[in-house]
Amino acid sequence: MCQLLGMNCNVPTDIVFSFTGFAHRGGRTDEHKDGWGIAFFEGAGVRLFVDHESAVASPVAELIKRYPIKSKNVIAHIRKATQGQVALENCHPFVRELWGSYWVFAHNGDLKQFAPLLDGAFRPVGSTDSERAFCYLLQQLRRRFGDTPPALDALTAEIRELTREIAAHGVFNMMLSNGSALFAHCSTRLHHIVRQYPFTQAKLSDEDLSVDFSEVTTPNDCVAVIVTEPLTTNESWQPFAPGELKVFVEGAAVSS
């Protein structure tokens, strides 16, 4: 199984602290060493870094730990291959364009007998069940709403329907973002936290590192972090319920 990390904020925020702990699970404190990837939205653009080296050994991961790219939406993934060989085209996150926006997707889990009919609008490049699910999701969104992106409520309702359908095939913990909202679906394991005023100190569980968020934030900042396993030992991470889809906008969970 893989691990997922997502961040959704109301101001561009760097993910150096959280990524540092997360990257250690890629080959050091955990066995997820078959590649990793991270995608940052920056305005409408996306920076995508993927690597099939373990996150611990990768010089690109080293760069990200040092280079504070600020983003309002980030999705990261470390991979333990279950389906698809260890190759760059099988590294998450995956990126496609729909409605003139980039969409970023990462998945943790394993889908069985999942061979949806793809009409060719979005076709997998690699051989993972995950990329297949992503292509199917976008295809169905486009079929459902045509050329006009819907309002968030309608979009969320459709994504909820689609994740339920896909999750019937196996474990489907996933994160999906179009750069404004971050959708997170839990089959088995996912946690989240919202960091906001008053900010406190947080201590990484995977490395001897702390940060005092009150020193690097303003009182208006809201930062939602979503992750497979809690990243810190002294914050109160909320587990998702199995089957739950949460939507984060501007650093807060929104109900719909």
Place this chain on the structure above:
Amino acid sequence: MCQLLGMNCNVPTDIVFSFTGFAHRGGRTDEHKDGWGIAFFEGAGVRLFVDHESAVASPVAELIKRYPIKSKNVIAHIRKATQGQVALENCHPFVRELWGSYWVFAHNGDLKQFAPLLDGAFRPVGSTDSERAFCYLLQQLRRRFGDTPPALDALTAEIRELTREIAAHGVFNMMLSNGSALFAHCSTRLHHIVRQYPFTQAKLSDEDLSVDFSEVTTPNDCVAVIVTEPLTTNESWQPFAPGELKVFVEGAAVSS
């Protein structure tokens, strides 16, 4: 105007030497400081690095100069903004998926009154004429050939037709690759060279740096390098004719 750099090889080759000289044009030996980008195919996967800092100042460019990513197809771009603001989503190269392959595109030039009808299958995220041209190219390829990628000859003929149509709107020096072939179209300025046995020493024109390719190659290697302005002072770069489209496969120019 921007500058383009492409490489097409028969064995995965690193582009450190050529990129080092090229990156110096991004803010040091030339004025192309409104961002840069580089895309490497690695198998079916693509690594894309884009930045709106100048290539000279960018820590990501620094990483690429030190980290020898090996690839059979590379497209790089340094940008002097003519249309579209300086933003990540306007940095070349652009990437989309068609027929289950990633396609990478970069453009140097300026298209006037270019507003083709886009049916929604490929839609620009940013505001450049370049991304618009890329979306139009892929849309027309998919319309022409449906869901089945054609043979190289038919593909080349269609791309030749489309580049001619787009180039009627202005300067359209461009590079396009699907990971196996690299298509290069020249409106005004483009040069190429094929490095092959017997390899010799090459000296960068933008920096005091030489490499003896005979020490880092095997006799079977073929490496085609395509660039706006020649990168070295002691090799014989061939200029493209205006309006010419060249196709490179396995490190050689193929006629079709």
